[in-house]
Amino acid sequence: xxxxxxxxxxxxxxxxxxxxxxxxxxxxxxxxxxxxxxxxxxxxxxxxxxxxxxxxxxxxxxxxxxxxxxxxxxxxxxxxxxxxxxxxxxxxxxxxxxxxxxxxxxxxxxxxxxxxxxxxxxxxxxxxxxxxxxxxxxxxxxxxxxxxxxxxxxxxxxxxxxxxxxxxxxxxxxxxxxxxxxxxxxxxxxxxxxxxxxxxxxxxxxxxxxxxxxxxxxxxxxxxxxxxxxxxxxxxxxxxxxxxxxxxxxxxxxxxxxxxxxxxxxxxxxxxxxxxxxxxxxxxxxxxxxxxxxxxxxxxxxxxxxxxxxxxxxxxxxxxxxxxxxxxxxxxxxxxxxxxxxxxxxxxxxxxxxxxxxxxxxxxxxxxxxxxxxxxxxxxxxxxxxxxxxxxxxxxxxxxxxxxxxxxxxxxxxxxxxxxxxxxxxxxxxxxxxxxxxxxxxxxxxxxxxxxxxxxxxxxxxxxxxxxxxxxxxxxxxxxxxxxxxxxxxxxxxxxxxxxxxxxxxxxxxxxxxxxxxxxxxxxxxxxxxxxxxxxxxxxxxxxxxxxxxxxxxxxxxxxxxxxxxxxxxxxxxxxxxxxxxxxxxxxxxxxxxxxxxxxxxxxxxxxxxxxxxxxxxxxxxxxxxxxxxxxxxxxxxxxxxxxxxxxxxx
Numbered sequence: 001x002x003x004x005x006x007x008x009x010x011x012x013x014x015x016x017x018x019x020x021x022x023x024x025x026x027x028x029x030x031x032x033x034x035x036x037x038x039x040x041x042x043x044x045x046x047x048x049x050x051x052x053x054x055x056x057x058x059x060x061x062x063x064x065x066x067x068x069x070x071x072x073x074x075x076x077x078x079x080x081x082x083x084x085x086x087x088x089x090x091x092x093x094x095x096x097x098x099x100x101x102x103x104x105x106x107x108x109x110x111x112x113x114x115x116x117x118x119x120x121x122x123x124x125x126x127x128x129x130x131x132x133x134x135x136x137x138x139x140x141x142x143x144x145x146x147x148x149x150x151x152x153x154x155x156x157x158x159x160x161x162x163x164x165x166x167x168x169x170x171x172x173x174x175x176x177x178x179x180x181x182x183x184x185x186x187x188x189x190x191x192x193x194x195x196x197x198x199x200x201x202x203x204x205x206x207x208x209x210x211x212x213x214x215x216x217x218x219x220x221x222x223x224x225x226x227x228x229x230x231x232x233x234x235x236x237x238x239x240x241x242x243x244x245x246x247x248x249x250x251x252x253x254x255x256x257x258x259x260x261x262x263x264x265x266x267x268x269x270x271x272x273x274x275x276x277x278x279x280x281x282x283x284x285x286x287x288x289x290x291x292x293x294x295x296x297x298x299x300x301x302x303x304x305x306x307x308x309x310x311x312x313x314x315x316x317x318x319x320x321x322x323x324x325x326x327x328x329x330x331x332x333x334x335x336x337x338x339x340x341x342x343x344x345x346x347x348x349x350x351x352x353x354x355x356x357x358x359x360x361x362x363x364x365x366x367x368x369x370x371x372x373x374x375x376x377x378x379x380x381x382x383x384x385x386x387x388x389x390x391x392x393x394x395x396x397x398x399x400x401x402x403x404x405x406x407x408x409x410x411x412x413x414x415x416x417x418x419x420x421x422x423x424x425x426x427x428x429x430x431x432x433x434x435x436x437x438x439x440x441x442x443x444x445x446x447x448x449x450x451x452x453x454x455x456x457x458x459x460x461x462x463x464x465x466x467x468x469x470x471x472x473x474x475x476x477x478x479x480x481x482x483x484x485x486x487x488x489x490x491x492x493x494x495x496x497x498x499x500x501x502x503x504x505x506x507x508x509x510x511x512x513x514x515x516x517x518x519x520x521x522x523x524x525x526x527x528x529x530x531x532x533x534x535x536x537x538x539x540x541x542x543x544x545x546x547x548x549x550x551x552x553x554x555x556x557x558x559x560x561x562x563x564x565x566x567x568x569x570x571x572x573x574x575x576x577x578x579x580x581x582x583x584x585x586x587x588x589x590x591x592x593x594x595x596x597x598x599x600x601x602x603x604x605x606x607x608x609x610x611x612x613x614x615x616x617x618x619x620x621x622x623x624x625x626x627x628x629x630x631x632x633x634x635x636x637x638x639x640x641x642x643x644x645x646x647x648x649x650x651x
Contacts, residue, residue, distance in 0.1 A: 068158055068187060069194050073097060073207055073216075075566060076298075077340035079311055081348045082383075082561065088303045088311045092164070092336045094223070094296060095215040100202045104232045106275075107217055108201055110241035113269040116150040120197055124151045124188035151188040154204040159184075161207060164336065210240060211247030213296045224252065226292040234276055234284040238266035252289050260289060301392055306355035308391025309403040309411075310346055310382070314559050316410045318342075323574045324563075339566025344559055345381035350374055350637070354384035362388045362643050364398040371404040372641035373538040377546040380555030380576035382539070383637065404644075407518040407537045415518020415535035416644050419620030420488045420603075421631040422532030424594060425544065427481060427493075429508035430500050431586045437593055439481045443492040445472035449527040450494070455503035459527060467494050467531070482593050486602040488619065490531055497530040505529060511581040512544040513554055532620055538629075538640040545617065545631045546638035548594065552580050552587035591616050604630060 076091035100108075112119045118126055126149050148156070156173065163169035172180075191200065210220035217240060221229040225236050232240070242262035243250050252259035264285045271281035300311035318324050318335050325331035334340075354372045362370035366388070374384035385405050392399030406412040430439065446468035449461045469475035469490050476491075484492035497505055502525040509523055516522055518537045523529070539557055547554040555576040563571040582590075594616035598604040603619040617632030622644065629642030 068155065068191055071158055071161065071203065071207065072337065072566065073161060074164075074337050075339035076219075077335070077338040077342065079303075079314055079342045079344060081307075081344055081346045081351070082381075083348055084343070085348055087307050087344070087346070088300050089297055090299050090311075090315070091338050093215045093338070094213045094219045094298065095206070095338075096218040096222075097206050097216065098218045098229065100198060102228070102230055103202065103205060103217060104230050104237055106234055106237035106270075107205065107229055107232060107240060109273075109275040110234075110237045110266050110270055111205060111244070112150065112201065113273050113275060114238075114241050114266045115153070115244065117269070117273060119150050119201070122149065124149060124192040125185060148184075149188065150204055151192055151200050152184050154200060154207065155184045155187045155191065157204070157207045157209075208244055209247060210243045211251055212253070212293075213298070223294055223296070224291055226294050233287075233290070234267065234270070234280060235263065235287045236290060238270065238284065239263040239289065242266045252291055253293060256289060263289070303391065305348065305352055306359075306386050306390070307346065307351060309387060309405065310344070310351075310385040310559070312391070312401065312411055313382075313385065313403060313406055314342060314344055317559055317574065320410070321574045323572050337566060340571075341564040342560060343562045345376075345379075345383060345561050346385070346559070347374075347383040350384040351386065354386040354639075354641075358386050358388050358641065364389045368643045369404060370641070370643040371538050372639055373405045373542045374637055374639040375539075375542045375546040375557060377549035377633065377635065377638055378553050378555065378578065380543070380546075380558045380578065381561070382557055382559050384639070385539075405538045407516075407520070407540070409520055412518060412537055415537045416627050416629070417534070417622035418532040418536045418541050418631075419622050419627065419629060420490075420532060421541060421545075421618045421620035421629055421640070422536075423485065423488065423493045423530065423620075424548070424590065424618050424631070425509050425512060425514075426497050426500075426505050426530045427485060427593065428512070428548075428582060428586060428590055429504045430481070430496050431589050432508065432582050433500050433504055435481070435496075435500065437480060437482045437589055439496070440478055441484075441492050441495045443469075443476060443479050443484065443489050443495065445469055445476040445491070447491050447494065450498045452498050452527070453501060453503070454525040455506060459502065459525065461527075465528075467491060467528070482596055485593050485618070486596045486599075488603050493530045494527060497527060502527065502529065508582075509544075511554065512547050513556065514540050514544065532622075541629075541631055542638050542640040545594075545633045545640065547581065548587055548590045548616070549633040549635055549638050550587075551584045551591075552582040553578055554581040594618055598632070604632070 073095055074091070074093040075095045075097060076089050078089050079087045081087055116126070159173035160170060163173045195203075206216040206218075209215055210217070210223070212223050214220040214223040217229045220240050220243070221227060221232055221236075224240070225232065239252060239259060242259070242265065249255065250259045250262045267276070267281050267284050270276045271278055276284070300308045300315065303311045315335070319328070319331050321331075324334055354374060358370040358372050362368060369388050371387040372384065373382065375381065376383050385403075387404045389398055389400045391401060393401065401411070402413050403411040404413065407415060431437075446466055449465050449467055451458065451460045453459075467490055470488065475487065475489055479487070479489050479492045481492075481496070506523055506525055506529075514523060514536060518535045518540075523534060526533075543554070543557050555578040556574075558574055558576045560573045563573055565571045595614060596602055597618050598615050604617055613634060615632050615634055617630055620629045620631070621627060627642065627644035629640060631638075631640045633639070
């Protein structure tokens with residue numbers, strides 16, 4: 001192979017005579033059409049229009065939009081775990097911007113040779129090509145077509161890039177009309193006044209589409225050959241150059257013969273213009289396509305170790321949190337434009353453990369589903385998010401995109417009844433209001449829900465609804481708060497709730513991070529709220545118990561620790577907003593009481609850690625035992641985990 005050289009050092013061909021009308025044998029009509037297009041449409045001095053260089057003759061244009069000189073192209077975004085391992089790559093357009101030095105000179109030469117061989121000799125407009133196209137269009141009556149230089153093609157690609165997924169804007173950007181051609185020519189001429197030919201070619205090779213979701217030569221090189229563009233062979237560079245004209249017709253996977261024929265045409269052009277020798281051309285054409293095709297790896301569907309649901313949660317955070325833009329349009333633009341490097345709080349070791357825990361006891365095919373969320377106390381950092389059913393859209397494989405760990409607004413369902421795990425909130429409200437762990441009630445086996453005031457109004461049990469303990473025959477009598485928590489005595493906590501008031505319970509729930517139910521409805525005041533009858537998300541409940549573990553410091557759950565933007569600068573990320581919501585004394589009493597739940601005689605006594613560490617927490621079940629949960633913690637982590645029947649409100 002001949003030594004590679006940059007386009008900047010390539011030999012320049014001599015310019016042809018400006019029009020060479022006689023040699024082309026054009027009709028008077030063709031010349032008239034060309035003159036009309038340039039004079040009426042562009043209002044340019046004739047010298048600039050006929051190709052003596054935009055820098056020599058363009059005056060009086062409006063300033064060129066910055067997007068045409070330094071376009072911000074959509075790229076892939078990458079999501080990483082807390083240790084820097086990639087979770088997923090997500091993109092609207094799979095593109096990786098590279099500089100001229102990072103491109104193969106073979107790629108640059110092949111693209112010029114097949115698309116615009118006189119690119120380095122003519123201005124923004126190739127007069128020979130324009131004359132030929134106009135004469136052809138005039139005789140056929142067709143819309144303006146053909147004769148586009150690489151600069152003009154780049155301009156059109158910028159319009160297409162700006163259109164994004166807007167179908168109307170895309171159709172407008174690709175219209176083949178004289179008006180559109182005039183606009184492209186004006187921008188192309190001004191562009192060549194501001195950028196060098198080498199930079200225009202670099203921009204073009206970064207923006208153009210190569211098929212199979214690959215935009216730009218770097219993504220295309222990795223898609224078809226699994227290597228950087230700078231490492232391509234002659235045959236590989238030629239194949240990519242040939243794709244640009246029609247990525248569908250020359251698709252090497254679907255139409256290998258057509259792709260090879262097109263590649264060989266490019267190789268012949270490279271030899272014709274002396275960028276490779278005849279011997280190199282012969283050798284390159286003798287090779288096969290040499291594909292090492294890599295399927296597009298886009299989106300949370302590709303995340304490993306059960307991280308698809310967490311990945312989707314991160315996406316929704318970016319699209320919803322004002323930290324990433326004041327409006328939904330601004331946040332969507334940031335996400336679609338991509339180029340983000342998002343480092344998250346997820347701990348890969350804890351995620352693997354959580355994923356193993358929920359999938360080895362409950363299976364995707366079971367009639368129940370299990371979920372687990374882990375939070376680091378005092379930070380709000382989400383360290384694991386797992387569930388039994390895999391992330392995906394294939395129902396035959398029991399996949400789902402419904403994230404059981406979060407509320408509806410963030411991709412979850414209607415949540416779960418937390419059951420008796422909510423009793424800790426009632427106890428925290430009582431302790432914060434001056435009650436003590438020794439608070440005693442004569443708790444009956446069964447009782448009606450008591451009438452009592454609410455934050456606004458009053459609850460009256462008009463239908464004489466009853467509440468009973470789980471084992472009425474044995475669970476009744478005098479209980480302290482500590483004993484009632486360990487044995488999970490329903491009537492005790494209904495009496496405690498009545499004593500302090502439902503408003504105090506609701507306000508404590510708000511302090512601990514529960515503002516609404518999982519479906520977005522405000523937390524309702526009703527006596528049964530003490531028993532956890534309103535649906536919550538595992539994420540919210542894990543945050544409640546993380547507050548106890550952090551001695552009363554509540555932090556909003558956060559999933560993202562840092563984001564580097566497309567320009568290489570750090571972006572603002574959502575804050576945990578940590579604050580002391582209950583006193584350390586109250587938290588310490590809660591920790592003592594909840595530790596008793598996991599000790600002998602408590603409902604969670606069988607849940608001790610294998611390594612002997614002490615844990616605190618609370619068990620809970622939903623109505624009719626359709627769900628069972630444990631919200632537990634150590635000083636370094638908090639988790640809410642369990643299972644629920646698929647027919648329960650979690651959907």
